[in-house]
Amino acid sequence: MTHLIDNINSNSLITTSQATKKPLKNLLDNWQVIIAKEVVKQWQQSSTNSKLEENLLNSLALINDQSAEVVNSLENKLELKISQIKNTLGYTEFNLNNNDELLNSLKEIIDELDSSLKSINSKKAEVIQELISFNWKQVTSSNFVTLFQKLIKKLNTKKTDFTNKKNIYQRNEASAWQAYFILNRKLQKVTVNSSRYNYYTESKWRAIFICFEAKLKITYYQDCIQREQDLIDQLQTYYKLLLKSSQILDHLQESLNKKATLSLQSLKIISLPVFMYLDKVNADDQKKEIENWIGHSLNHWGLSNKSWQEIEKKLLENLESKVLTMYQDFRQFFKN
Secondary structure, eight states: OHHHHHHHHSTTTOOSSHHHHHHHHHHHHHHHHHHHHHHHHHHHTOOOOTHHHHHHHHHHHHHHHHHHHHHHHHHHHHHHHHHHHHHHHTTSOOOGGGOHHHHHHHHHHHHHHHHHHHHHHHHHHHHHHHHHHHHTTTSOHHHHHHHHHHHHHHHHHHHHHHHHHHHHHHHHHHHHHHHHHHHHHHHTTSOTTSHHHHHHHHHHHHHHHHHHHHHHHHHHHHHHHHHHHHHHHHHHHHHHHHHHHHHHHHHHHHHHHHHHHHHHHHHGGGGGGGGGSGGGSOHHHHHHHHHHHHTSOGGGGGGOSOOHHHHHHHHHHHHHHHHHHHHHHHHHHHHO
């Protein structure tokens, strides 16, 4: 400690002459940089909500479950309607193109599916928006970036799964239609009372159900694909903004680290006292000052026209008076 006191009492730290002004300025600039570096570090390590990812994934899973329940219910409704029409007609001649009741039922069920899914998807978007907005100021941009990368990857995987299932039902529909027309031709070649006629008729009704079920599922999976894509687009927008904000902090930290390293190498021991005062600077207060100056919260800094160099300069300026007070307190401490 003797060496430290000697340094403080030496001409390198006393401001009474022109010769001593530059060393003192260098010292205070050094302290500003060290404190600024610590402030930015705390900005990057703000408290995070460990439940955010879990809550988002649970919300997404809940919406998927609700959508599946809707389509399963409507599929049962469709099967029941086809069975009712089949029982009414029995084995009489049936032409799908001339049966308005069945075709209208299919259209009504698909319309009901569209309406239900739109309502569910709208609520899903609102829930995601609310969760993100609620945590926007508590979670750091870098943590958000990591989270959204994971979510986008999961959504793309789910979208691929939905696409594959849609393709399966498209093939099922094509095969069922083909079977339907083949069975129609076979029915024209057999008598009504033959066992073949009953078998072909049953198979024909089965083909009709497979066609209609496929149409319903194709509509459902197409909606699921679009829903996942809409969420991916929504998260991509946030991701790009947050990535820019995160990069600003990274640039700030890198620049301040370099400046702190250079100044520590030149000033060495007389930089040590500043570490005693790091807890005197409130990083949140400094963040609010910069946010007010920029006009955006930290996670929205990517929208600002302020460069990271301008932000660094402003932060150092804001710390100037605090650093001077620290220096004066430090000198007073050793005088006493």
